[in-house]
Amino acid sequence: MISAQNITKTYDQRVLDNVSMAIPAGQTVSLIGPSGCGKSTLLRIIMGLIPADSGTVEIAGEKMHSDNMLKLRRKMGYVIQTGGLFPHLTARENLTLVTNFLKLDPDAVEQRIEKLTSLTNIDPALLERKPEKLSGGQAQRVSLMRALMLDPPILLMDEPLGSIDPLVRHELQNDLRSIFRELKKTVLIVTHDLGEAAFLGDSISLMQSGRIVQEGTIREIIDNPASEFVEQFVNAQRSPLEDL
Numbered sequence: 001m002i003s004a005q006n007i008t009k010t011y012d013q014r015v016l017d018n019v020s021m022a023i024p025a026g027q028t029v030s031l032i033g034p035s036g037c038g039k040s041t042l043l044r045i046i047m048g049l050i051p052a053d054s055g056t057v058e059i060a061g062e063k064m065h066s067d068n069m070l071k072l073r074r075k076m077g078y079v080i081q082t083g084g085l086f087p088h089l090t091a092r093e094n095l096t097l098v099t100n101f102l103k104l105d106p107d108a109v110e111q112r113i114e115k116l117t118s119l120t121n122i123d124p125a126l127l128e129r130k131p132e133k134l135s136g137g138q139a140q141r142v143s144l145m146r147a148l149m150l151d152p153p154i155l156l157m158d159e160p161l162g163s164i165d166p167l168v169r170h171e172l173q174n175d176l177r178s179i180f181r182e183l184k185k186t187v188l189i190v191t192h193d194l195g196e197a198a199f200l201g202d203s204i205s206l207m208q209s210g211r212i213v214q215e216g217t218i219r220e221i222i223d224n225p226a227s228e229f230v231e232q233f234v235n236a237q238r239s240p241l242e243d244l
Contacts, residue, residue: 001025001154001186004046007055015041016052017210025153028180028187030201032194034233037207039190040158046188047156048073059154077147081159083139085131091142092127095149102150109149116145119182121175137168144179157189161196173199194218194237206230 002023009016016038023029031039044050046057048069057064059072085094092113099109117124120141131139140160147155160176161169177200180187191197197204198218206214206221214226225231 001027001060002046002188003056003058004042005056005058007042007045007052007057009038009041009045009050009053015210016045019055019207019210019212021205021212021215023186023188025186026184027202028189028200030197030204031188031190031207032192032197032204033207035192038210039207042207043156043158043188043190047076047078074150075152076154076156077150077152079140079143079147079155079157079160081162083131083136083143085139085143085146087131090128090130091134091139094131094142095127095146098146099149112149112151113145116148119148119179120145135168136164137172140164140172141175144176148183153185155185155187157187159190159192162192176200194234206233208233 002021004022005020007016007019008014019038019042021029021031021042031043033039041050045052046059048057048064059075062068062072064072085091086097089097095113095116096109099112113127114124117127122138122141122145126134126138127142131142134142144160161172164172173196180200187200189197189200191200194204201218203215203217204221205212208229214221214230216224221230222234225234
């Protein structure tokens with residue numbers, strides 16, 4: 001469903017260095033690594049938000065280029081860390097911004113909203129509030145609803161739970177995993193948290209300095225680290241409680 005091949009990107013320095021990855025339909029891949037390793041840049045290139053210096057991106061077998069970028073982007077829902085809701089619009093208006101632009105049937109849109117409020121466990125009454133009146137967890141649920149409004153086959157998530165307090169984050173992690181399993185969409189989720197990556201992902205791609213250094217399940221990565229960096233990254237994320 002997603003194929004990125006030989007992607008490079010340079011700003012002041014090389015951010016992505018000949019990166020390739022492929023995600024089968026219906027699978028969830030967690031893209032993880034330390035800050036500055038290039039994981040968010042790779043996701044944005046796959047989304048078509050920024051261009052690669054070289055390499056190709058294919059979505060459902062179709063190579064992305066300037067002529068079809070908008071069409072392919074509509075196959076991808078996108079969720080960012082802060083939710084990205086427009087502050088001057090209510091939650092409902094955020095949800096219907098694209099559907100109004102596309103002139104979709106209002107009754108069908110309302111049915112979609114009802115389905116998504118149930119799916120994301122959010123009180124429909126909250127949709128009349130503006131983002132400033134929503135908690136972080138509520139805003140992120142609305143952001144997820146917005147990403148799913150057009151029922152895209154692909155969901156891209158960039159640190160979606162990074163700014164949420166631990167108790168709400170734990171609840172959202174459980175809800176996200178249930179949603180992934182129910183919808184069976186192709187998901188690429190960027191996170192810096194190894195436990196979250198293991199909980200949400202069918203597999204993990206670990207990045208270091210613009211390259212993917214190991215791919216596999218959490219057990220494969222723990223039991224057979226491909227390098228000293230991988231071993232150090234895993235050990236650094238062990239819970240301090242494990243040592244008590």
